[in-house]
Amino acid sequence: MNNIKRYYNKFKMMNPKNTELKLAVIITVLGFMLFRGISDFNFSWDIVISLCVFVISMTLHEVAHGYVAYRFGDDTAKRAGRLTLNPLKHLDLFGMLLPILLILSGFPFVIGWAKPVPVNFYRLKPNRLGLFCVAIAGIVVNLIIAGISLIALRTLAHSADFFMSDTLLTVFLYMYIINLALAFFNLIPITPLDGGRIVYSMAGEKVRSFYNQIEKYGIIIVFIIVYSGVFRGIFMELLDFFINLTNLGIPVDVI
Secondary structure (H helix, E strand, O other): OHHHHHHHHHHHHHOOOOHHHHHHHHHHHHHHHHHHOOOOOOOOHHHHHHHHHHHHHHHHHHHHHHHHHHHOOOOHHHHOOOOOOOHHHOOOHHHHHHHHHHHHHOOOOOOOOOOOOOOOHHHOOOHHHHHHHHHHHHHHHHHHHHHHHHHHHHHHHOOOOHHHOHHHHHHHHHHHHHHHHHHHHHOOOOOOOHHHHHHHHHOOHHHHHHHHHHHHHHHHHHHHHHOOHHHHHHHHHHHHHHHHOOOOOOOHHHO
C-alpha cells in the first residue's frame, strides 16, 4: 500500500493537473489491453517513425507558442528554458505514455500532447491580439510543416527514384498526416486547446466567463469529443481529403 502511495505521489508531482483523470485513463486503457490482449500487436518501424515525428512536431508547436508570447512581451517561457528545440524539455509523461498505450491496445484513434509552454497571458501587449497570436502560433507551425511535407511528397511521387525512397516517403507522409492531425485537433474550440484560446481572445465577457468556468473540465470534454463517432467521422473525412492532395493513392484507413 505504501508503495502504491509513493508511486502515486511521484506521478502527481510529474502531472499536477488532472492527476486522477489521467490515472483513470491509463487504468482504462490498460484494462482494455488486458481484455483485448496485445497478441495482435505487430511491431513496425512506422510506429517508431510516427512517434519521433510526433515528438518533433509537438516540440515545434510548443516553441512557437513560447516564442510568439515572448515577442508580445511575456518572457515566462524563455525564463523557464522552454524556447529550445530540445524535445526533452517539452515532453509530458502522460502525453507520451497515452499514445503508446493506445497504439498497443488497438484503439482506433490516438492522441497525445507535449507539456504546455508556460505563458502569462496578462503580460501580453496588446492583450487580445497577443492572446490570439500565441494561441494560433502552434497551429500555424503545424500547417507550415504539413505544407512543406506535401511539397516533398509530391516531388517524391514524380521522382525517378520514387521506389527507392520508401523510408523518406514514410517520414514525409507521417510529417504531413501528424501535423494536419495536430492542427485539426487543436482547432477544437475548447480550452485548454488552442481553438478554445482563439475563441477566448475574440469573445465578449459572457463567453469568456463561460470558458473560465468550463476550463477545469476541458480535458474531459475533449476526450468525450475525440472519442465520439461524430468527431472521428469528420476528422477522417478531412484527413482523406488532404491525403488525396498527395496524389499517392493512399487510402486513409491504412494510415
